[in-house]
Amino acid sequence: MAKLTIDGKEIEVPDGTRLFDACTEARGRPLPHFCYHPDLPVAGVCRLCQVEIEGMPKLAIACNTIVRDGMVVHTMNERVNKANQQVLELHLINHPVDCPICDQAGECGLQDQYMEFGLYDSKVEQSDKGHKAKVKVIGPQVILDQERCVLCSRCVRFCREVTKTGELGIYDRGDRAHVDVAPGVELDNLYSLNTVDLCPVGALTSRDFRFQKRVWMLKSTEGICPGCATGCNIRIDHHGGRIFRLKPRYNPEVNGRWMCDRGRMTYKVVHDEKRLDSPLKKSGGQLAPLQWSELEGELSGMLKPGGVSLVIGSSHLALEELFLLKQLGLQVAGEDQIIGGLAESDQKDGDDLLLSSDRTPNRAGLALVGLEEMKADLLADRIKEARGTILIHGGNPAADPLLAEVLANCQHVVYIGTHVNETAQLAAYALPGASWAEKAGTFVNQDGRLQQFQSAVVCPGSAREDWRVLAEMLVLAGGEESPGNLDTLRKRVSSELFNGQEFDLNTLSALGVVPSGLAEPADPVAGGEG
Amino acid sequence: MSFEGLPKGSCAKKTSFRDSIYFWEIVRGLGVTIGHLVYNIFHTSEMPTLQYPEEKKIYSDRFRGRHRLMKREDGSPRCVACQMCATVCPADCINIDAAEHPDSEIEKFPETFVIDLLRCVYCGLCEEACPCDAIRLDTGIYEIAADSRDKFVVDKEFLLNDREHGSY
Ligand code: SF4
Ligand code: SF4
Ligand code: SF4
Ligand code: SF4
Ligand code: FES
Numbered sequence: 001m002a003k004l005t006i007d008g009k010e011i012e013v014p015d016g017t018r019l020f021d022a023c024t025e026a027r028g029r030p031l032p033h034f035c036y037h038p039d040l041p042v043a044g045v046c047r048l049c050q051v052e053i054e055g056m057p058k059l060a061i062a063c064n065t066i067v068r069d070g071m072v073v074h075t076m077n078e079r080v081n082k083a084n085q086q087v088l089e090l091h092l093i094n095h096p097v098d099c100p101i102c103d104q105a106g107e108c109g110l111q112d113q114y115m116e117f118g119l120y121d122s123k124v125e126q127s128d129k130g131h132k133a134k135v136k137v138i139g140p141q142v143i144l145d146q147e148r149c150v151l152c153s154r155c156v157r158f159c160r161e162v163t164k165t166g167e168l169g170i171y172d173r174g175d176r177a178h179v180d181v182a183p184g185v186e187l188d189n190l191y192s193l194n195t196v197d198l199c200p201v202g203a204l205t206s207r208d209f210r211f212q213k214r215v216w217m218l219k220s221t222e223g224i225c226p227g228c229a230t231g232c233n234i235r236i237d238h239h240g241g242r243i244f245r246l247k248p249r250y251n252p253e254v255n256g257r258w259m260c261d262r263g264r265m266t267y268k269v270v271h272d273e274k275r276l277d278s279p280l281k282k283s284g285g286q287l288a289p290l291q292w293s294e295l296e297g298e299l300s301g302m303l304k305p306g307g308v309s310l311v312i313g314s315s316h317l318a319l320e321e322l323f324l325l326k327q328l329g330l331q332v333a334g335e336d337q338i339i340g341g342l343a344e345s346d347q348k349d350g351d352d353l354l355l356s357s358d359r360t361p362n363r364a365g366l367a368l369v370g371l372e373e374m375k376a377d378l379l380a381d382r383i384k385e386a387r388g389t390i391l392i393h394g395g396n397p398a399a400d401p402l403l404a405e406v407l408a409n410c411q412h413v414v415y416i417g418t419h420v421n422e423t424a425q426l427a428a429y430a431l432p433g434a435s436w437a438e439k440a441g442t443f444v445n446q447d448g449r450l451q452q453f454q455s456a457v458v459c460p461g462s463a464r465e466d467w468r469v470l471a472e473m474l475v476l477a478g479g480e481e482s483p484g485n486l487d488t489l490r491k492r493v494s495s496e497l498f499n500g501q502e503f504d505l506n507t508l509s510a511l512g513v514v515p516s517g518l519a520e521p522a523d524p525v526a527g528g529e530g
Numbered sequence: 531m532s533f534e535g536l537p538k539g540s541c542a543k544k545t546s547f548r549d550s551i552y553f554w555e556i557v558r559g560l561g562v563t564i565g566h567l568v569y570n571i572f573h574t575s576e577m578p579t580l581q582y583p584e585e586k587k588i589y590s591d592r593f594r595g596r597h598r599l600m601k602r603e604d605g606s607p608r609c610v611a612c613q614m615c616a617t618v619c620p621a622d623c624i625n626i627d628a629a630e631h632p633d634s635e636i637e638k639f640p641e642t643f644v645i646d647l648l649r650c651v652y653c654g655l656c657e658e659a660c661p662c663d664a665i666r667l668d669t670g671i672y673e674i675a676a677d678s679r680d681k682f683v684v685d686k687e688f689l690l691n692d693r694e695h696g697s698y
Binding site for chain 1: 611
């Protein structure tokens with residue numbers, strides 16, 4: 001351990017700690033910086049993190065200094081502040097300051113630092129500023145503005161060290177230095193949007209989010225990416241009932257500070273035109289809307305013991321929903337007649353960074369409630385055997401041609417889902433459920449980690465959270481009393497599934513929990529911390 | 531503590547019978563009115579009443595009338611859809627959708643720009659916040675009337691052509 005004094009405060013940190021991190025701990029907030037990033041190798045190029053270390057003649061950069069026992073450090077005295085201001089002024093010499101049209105405005109390092117210790121009058125006329133390429137599309141997801149770049153090299157280091165694809169580099173020297181893709185190369189890797197998060201200024205911005213919203217208008221909700229079995233922790237940024245972007249949320253056990261580009265686009269299904277926003281009933285070959293209140297009578301035939309011949313779930317549903325679906329299945333169909341869902345084929349393109357070949361977010365959750373998935377041919381046989389109502393919840397089994405064929409021959413399919421998809425088209429009744437961003441729930445990732453997400457936006461039309469639909473059906477079928485709220489439901493799930501564990505679903509930690517003895521211990525995702 | 535010595539409130543004053551029937555007061559009031567009437571008949575030029583709408587009140591140069599959006603030299607809007615005005619607006623009545631401008635020098639422009647004049651409180655914060663001097667309340671227009679609510683929701687075209695050079 002090393003003992004040091006930072007701004008008059010004594011702290012003790014393990015040997016080998018970076019002075020930058022020690023300062024963050026002592027000050028309660030990081031030093032000004034552009035280039036330092038805890039998950040990337042140190043570059044020490046922005047010179048903003050300078051501090052005064054007693055006994056050293058010059059200021060030193062904290063990010064590239066390792067603590068020494070007895071160090072006395074000043075981070076906020078006049079000398080340091082002056083140095084910071086001058087470095088910032090240099091950074092801004094050729095900066096276009098086009099904040100009004102820059103998507104980074106509001107979360108920009110230059111703006112923050114200028115407001116903190118800049119506040120000088122610029123000595124450079126706007127017309128004297130140097131120019132570089134603007135609005136340069138460098139890949140399917142990212143757009144580059146070289147004028148705004150502060151040459152911190154974070155993006156370059158990310159592509160070299162994390163994705164190991166090396167598309168970006170810094171070319172030329174001095175005031176001509178600029179970030180660019182190598183000639184003939186595109187920034188086209190599955191993790192390219194992380195460079196946008198890393199970029200402390202508006203030099204790299206997302207093409208998808210471009211000009212959609214000013215960032216200060218967005219509200220954030222904690223979520224879990226539904227894109228694959230890794231279950232990256234995310235922040236859902238939304239405004240006025242619309243989601244505008246997804247950003248990774250730090251979880252050292254799962255995704256570190258990254259997420260994949262594919263996952264970032266999963267919000268699009270939420271606002272898809274084909275959303276199911278009202279209960280539908282098939283009459284004369286067409287699906288026509290009806291009220292929830294009418295459904296009670298319509299579905300009374302199936303909502304009684306023996307009323308359903310087959311229940312098919314999905315690994316896209318949350319744990320709480322699967323639990324209720326199973327209870328409903330036991331009440332109306334019987335233990336052997338509940339199938340976890342169609343086993344979606346492995347995509348075989350998972351990588352060792354984050355993306356999993358298993359594109360379902362909650363396959364491990366299915367196993368936890370004791371349901372099994374089936375391959376399409378076996379499931380088709382079961383559907384053929386079934387005489388009577390088939391209840392399908394979530395997923396889209398009819399996307400499989402074999403299942404579409406057998407389901408088309410079924411008279412009475414009741415589907416609870418989010419989109420008017422192939423399965424909804426074949427159903428006698430299609431009930432609108434909530435998409436992943438419109439409900440709260442728990443997913444179990446491929447390592448058995450229980451992680452919770454919150455509802456960010458409201459359901460479209462008269463769609464409802466799935467657990468409410470299931471709970472109501474269960475009551476009508478004469479089963480257990482409705483839990484009434486999610487907390488009570490979670491209490492029930494916890495006492496059934498996690499009896500004797502140290503946690504329950506209402507007090508799950510923000511980083512998620514791997515229940516002991518229920519699943520294999522977590523295999524830290526390779527690169528997850530990188 | 532004692533309240534003696536404090537002046538008595540007027541409510542405590544005893545009204546005489548003459549005052550309590552208000553007759554003299556009514557006559558006195560009518561006297562004032564008739565006095566003005568007679569004075570005005572002989573001094574019409576001094577009358578403060580305006581013959582609106584033929585005659586209009588001249589407000590100060592700083593009067594904040596209906597908004598207009600300024601144009602660039604080529605006639606396109608100066609606004610770059612930065613949403614500063616929409617952010618600062620206390621009435622939350624400005625709605626802007628930004629889009630990519632074909633000219634990469636401009637980059638961003640408002641595809642739609644809508645102000646709900648019924649919600650606007652004419653505080654002028656929007657023109658103060660605008661970094662491009664793209665929105666002004668200097669048209670001097672205060673006659674804002676329509677026969678349905680949606681006509682008060684004015685769009686980009688309307689605001690761009692509201693009055694070419696302001697009123698002053
Ligand atoms: S990078 Fe930051 S300072 Fe530069 S234009 Fe964008 S918001 Fe403004
Ligand atoms: S583009 Fe952004 S991340 Fe890359 S060097 Fe420039 S400022 Fe840094
Ligand atoms: S004048 Fe005030 S209330 Fe009206 S649009 Fe501008 S900022 Fe909003
Ligand atoms: S502040 Fe000015 S430039 Fe920005 S959106 Fe409003 S009118 Fe347009
Ligand atoms: S953060 Fe230390 S030099 Fe950039």
